[in-house]
Amino acid sequence: xxxxxxxxxxxxxxxxxxxxxxxxxxxxxxxxxxxxxxxxxxxxxxxxxxxxxxxxxxxxxxxxxxxxxxxxxxxxxxxxxxxxxxxxxxxxxxxxxxxxxxxxxxxxxxxxxxxxxxxxxxxxxxxxxxxxxxxxxxxxxxxxxxxxxxxxxxxxxxxxxxxxxxxxxxxxxxxxxxxxxxxxxxxxxxxxxxxxxxxxxxxxxxxxxxxxxxxxxxxxxxxxxxxxxxxxxxxxxxxxxxxxxxxxxxxxxxxxxxxxxxxxxxxxxxxxxxxxxxxxxxxxxxxxxxxxxxxxxxxxxxxxxxxxxxxxxxxxxxxxxxxxxxxxxxxxxxxxxxxxxxxxxxxxxxxxxxxxxxxx
Ligand SMILES: NC(=O)c1ccc[n+]([C@@H]2O[C@H](COP(=O)([O-])OP(=O)(O)OC[C@H]3O[C@@H](n4cnc5c(N)ncnc54)[C@H](O)[C@@H]3O)[C@@H](O)[C@H]2O)c1
Numbered sequence: 100x101x102x103x104x105x106x107x108x109x110x111x112x113x114x115x116x117x118x119x120x121x122x123x124x125x126x127x128x129x130x131x132x133x134x135x136x137x138x139x140x141x142x143x144x145x146x147x148x149x150x151x152x153x154x155x156x157x158x159x160x161x162x163x164x165x166x167x168x169x170x171x172x173x174x175x176x177x178x179x180x181x182x183x184x185x186x187x188x189x190x191x192x193x194x195x196x197x198x199x200x201x202x203x204x205x206x207x208x209x210x211x212x213x214x215x216x217x218x219x220x221x222x223x224x225x226x227x228x229x230x231x232x233x234x235x236x237x238x239x240x241x242x243x244x245x246x247x248x249x250x251x252x253x254x255x256x257x258x259x260x261x262x263x264x265x266x267x268x269x270x271x272x273x274x275x276x277x278x279x280x281x282x283x284x285x286x287x288x289x290x291x292x293x294x295x296x297x298x299x300x301x302x303x304x305x306x307x308x309x310x311x312x313x314x315x316x317x318x319x320x321x322x323x324x325x326x327x328x329x330x331x332x333x334x335x336x337x338x339x340x341x342x343x344x345x346x347x348x349x350x351x352x353x354x355x356x357x358x359x360x361x362x363x364x365x366x367x368x369x370x371x372x373x374x375x376x377x378x379x380x381x382x383x384x385x386x387x388x389x390x391x392x393x394x395x396x397x398x399x400x401x402x403x404x405x406x407x408x409x410x411x412x413x414x415x416x417x418x419x420x421x422x423x424x425x426x427x428x429x430x431x432x433x434x435x436x437x438x439x440x441x442x443x444x445x446x447x448x449x450x451x452x453x454x455x456x457x458x459x
Contacts (some may be wrong), residue, residue, distance in 0.1 A: 101377035114161060118208065119135040122200035125190055127185065128202055130156055132164035133212055134180040137451025140210055141181025142399060143167035144217030145201070146229075147189040147434065160184045163217075166365070167395070172421055173391035174445040175413065176399045198224055202231030210234050215398045222246060236398040245405040251287030251393035252363055255417040257297075257389025260337060262310075262421035267358055267383055271418070274298035275378055279335035279357065281327045282342030285309035286363040286391075291318060291339060304330045307333045331355050340363070340387075345369040347384070352376045361385035374436040385421050386439040392417060 101156040116133040122310055133141045141165060150156040160182055168180020185192065185201060189433035205214050215237030216225055219337065222239040229235045229242065238244025260278075265271035278294050280287050287310075291301050293317060302322045314321045324330050331338065331351050338355060339362035348369035349359065353376075360367070360382060367387045368374055377384045393414040400410040428438035 102304065111350075113124055114164065116211070117161070118200065118204065120204040122197070125194060125196035125200045125201045126187065127181055127197045127209065128153075128187065129185045129204065130160045131204065131207075131208070132160040132181060133182040134161075135168040135447060136166040136179040136211055136449075137454075138170075138172060138179050138211065138448045139177035140213055140234070141167070142176070142178035142213045142215070142236075142292070142395065143165065144215040145185060145220050146431055146432045147185040147187060147193060147216040147219030149188040150184070150186050150267070153222055155188070156184050165357055168394060168447065169440060169443040170388040170392050171399075171444045173389050173424075173439060174396050174399075175420075176396065178395075178399055181214075181440060184213070184216070185219075185407075193220075194222065195227055197228040199231045202228040202235070205210040205234050205425045206232035208234070213226075215395075216248075224365045236401045238401065243401075243405070245397050245401045245407070245410070247285065248394035248397045251397045251410055251414045252391055253286045253393070254308060255393030255396070255414040256286065256290055256339070256341075256361060256363045256390045257293040258418035259421040260339070260359070260413055261297075262418045262425065263361050263385045264337070264384055265422065266425045270283035273337065276300070277302060277334065278337040278338040278339060279303070279330045279333055279348065280339045280341055281330050282340070282364070283306075283307075284341065287339075287341035288313065288317075288455055290339060290363065291321065295320070296333040297336075302330060302333055302335055327351075328354070340367050343452055347373050347377065349373075349376075352382070355380070355381065355382060359383050359385070361390050362387065363390065363391045368436070374434040376400060378434040383425070384435055386424070386436045389424060389439050390417055418444055442458035 111322035112133050117130040160179040171178040201379045213234045223239045240246045260273040278298045283305040283340040283346050331354050335357045337359040342368035346367045396413045397410050424439045428435040
């Protein structure tokens, strides 16, 4: 993907701004990508990762920042899409000096981009970044932040799943359904609790024995299977990928027995075209960036002074948004992922256009 809008890809507006940041002394090499500020300041986390090359880091930040524009638009937030990457192994490169240098670059954008946590960065890191910039959220509770975002992420995934269940089986509940949860991490654990409370039967897997032990202790009724492949092939009604991206690929989709896919993992579709494969097999896919928006809803709320109940209510609306997308998909005869993109683009265009009304 290139930075500038390409005539080969008429669907892409291109990125507004991409900033390369370097501070040799601290070892900082970061790229901040701002895809769109049509709906407000760009918002998205900072990923710290040992990319194989500068090109790989750039490709990731372009992809992720575009994704955030769509996620934020559908979450109803007054935020555009942005994301940043720090190039390096988080265990080796992160230091006070590096994080503060990074914070100064974020500050230099004057509020066009708000940062937060992502893979390889944590609330404690955001507290350090915040010593240099106001434009940071996802902070620790001690510093007025909201803390762990997985609580509302799981709540939002559950709401999206309810809407998908209603679309397929006529009732917005998972009661009596078998739900396969791949990944009993921060989100998967909370999701399992919601599903059990709703009367679902949970089948789960994780590569970490501690996560499996957690399930045995806290939810002995959960059936544990060997791995994600076994879960995909199991007799389940709903598949909830809650581990890594790329869970739906050319091998998993043909093997899938579930009628619904709804989970927390980002970028579940391994490549374009998988959404069509799912639709052709009669599997309803609730787009990941729609149902997993609870986390960004939480960090966005924190910018105004965190109010859990307000954020929870907003995350509950993921049910309505998912419902609307699934209906639009049926009406327009397209997969839900395409309908979601259309709805996001419509909001960015309709609301973004209002800025052309001049105000003094
Ligand atoms: N935490 C959030 O607020 C949030 C928000 C949006 C999206 N997400 C996405 O949701 C997913 C889960 O996030 P999390 O915060 O729970 O992460 P986490 O790291 O706490 O949990 C991931 C779990 O998946 C397990 N896992 C890894 N590989 C696996 C495999 N091959 N098979 C089975 N299990 C495997 C890990 O052992 C871990 O228990 C991630 O893709 C994340 O990007 C999280």
